[in-house]
Amino acid sequence: MKIYRKELENVTISILNDIKNNQQMINKLKNRMITHGMLSGEVIRIISNPEKIKDLSIGMLYLFIIQLHSVTEDELIHPNMLGLYNCEIKSKFLTKLSDKSQYIYLRVFEISAEVEVARDTDLFDLGLDDIEIILYSLRPLTTDASHVNGRIVTSYINWSLQHGYSKGNKNELSEKKVKWFDQFVYDKNLQLYFNDSTIRKIEDDCLNYQDMVIVRLLFEGVQGKSLSEIRNIQKGNMDFNTNTVQLKDENGNERTVKLSDRAISIIERAFQQETYIKKNGQMEEDDHMSDKTKLVENDYLIRSSLTKTTSYEKEVEKMVVYRRIQTIAKTLGIECLTAKNIVRSGMIYEGKLILEKKGILEKEDYQKICDKFAMPKQNWYPLKKFINEKTIAELYN
Known part of the structure; x- marks a missing residue:
């Protein structure tokens, strides 16, 4: 800082x-x-x-x-x-603290920004599940540090309630006992990011092309707010001759991106898939329940099962995609496999390619990565925290 x-x-x-x-x-x-x-x-x-x-x-x-x-x-x-979501509100809050405390709180807000941007919601209005993601992402090494993180988030939410910024009327964290925050202590053996070979292995271990394609597209920079770019892909958006896809996010913003041969191959098979294998093939045997389900028939790439939708001609809800990622993580035993970490792994891979070519990563290179992953170029600086020579060396020897 x-x-x-x-x-x-x-x-x-x-x-x-x-x-x-x-x-x-x-x-x-x-x-x-x-x-x-x-x-x-x-x-x-x-x-x-x-x-x-x-x-x-x-x-x-x-x-x-x-x-x-x-x-x-x-x-x-x-x-x-x-690098903050609702920067003006958070800055106002920071000015109420001592100079030293401001830097401690600022780190929490820098980490929370990624979830806030993804949900387009300030920390003070996020649900408990998303707050847990942030508390994990802070990676505290001790229970004391985790407790401090909890107090920071709690105090910010309380302040927002007092000043009328929050849409809610209570702070769920205030009801949690101190012991509850112990679960967020970081295990150094957990792997946050993955090299391209590991991503391929994860894809190959997916029994559904419908799941495999989500991992591949995230790794190659297709995301959008609430993963809207992935959810909105239809057959008509594809040009299989040029390996390109026309993307649209939930705000209607469009862009065309070129994908790898591997991505195109997986996309073709995902479009063709008609039956979805539940829980990546790890369903417990049950005479009254099938381990497969039929998928909705429409032109969208990602489709819901027939039993879990009321919208047959619309894009899937965002939670369908998030649940599928969670299922992959659980069935493959990869605790830190999240959309955010897959995207960041893809960014690190792009940084690796640039580093191999130039021998250095500069501002223009980070902005190029921002562009590929549909991020504002002004947000390039925080990328240096995880796209750097040290991280690349750790993942790619």
């Missing part, structure tokens, strides 16, 4: 120097910061001497950057690059 903060400070100082003679922008910035709790004199001091930006707490720095962007519309300080 210190290196990242320094970069933010330098860009902010440069922009402040550029606008110092634009009185209209200066006045807008001053008024906006005053409404966020900064004294008029503090704003004037920073505008007069931009180096003073370095004296701000991280929460107030983020608030300053957000307001500076709203005034200047300078993309060098786009709020997305801060």
Whole structure:
């Protein structure tokens, strides 16, 4: 964070120097910061001497950057690059804490952002299942550290309820005993990410092409919010001659991507599949229940079983895809096989290819990976946490 903060400070100082003679922008910035709790004199001091930006707490720095962007519309300080969901609300919360605590809380918010973005929901309105995913993702090494994470999330939700940000009326975490948070302590032997050979092995161990195709598409960058790009694929979107597919997310945004020969082969077979094997072939014997089920007949790539849908001509619900991933993870005994980790594994693989070619990973390379995985290019910096030479070396020797 210190290196990242320094970069933010330098860009902010440069922009402040550029606008110092634009009185209209200066006045807008001053008024906006005053409404966020900064004294008029503090704003004037920073505008007069931009180096003073370095004296701000991280929460107030983020608030300053957000307001500076709203005034200047300078993309060098786009709020997305801060790596938080609902950055302004979280920054307001951070300013209520001590300087040291702000950095501790900030790490939690950086980790929670991925789930928040995927659900398009702030942490304070997430369900307990999603909060558990975040608490696991924080990877605490001790029970004390896990308890601290729990208190951080709990306090943020309580604050959001008090200030009317949350849509709910109670904090489920407040009802959990301290012992409940022990389950999130990180096991160092757990594998979070997978190399391409392991992903192929996982695919080969799937008895359903309907499941195999989900893993493959995630690894190759097809996702979208709530996995909408995968759920929306229909036969008419495919061009098997050029290995391309026309994708559409739940907001209607479209893009065309080129897939590998392996992906195309799996997609063809997934379209052809008519019967789904339950629990990846690990159903307990039962004379009254079949271990297979018929799939809905429509033009969508991913289809529900006939017994579990009321929508025969629509894309499947997102939970159908998430449940299938959970089933694969459970039946294959791979605890950390999640959509997020498959996607990140694919990103790491792309980083590996670039590193082999260039010998270095630069900003433009991370932005290229963002583009492939349908992420805003402004969000490139957080990728460095897991797409780096160390992680690549660990996965690919």
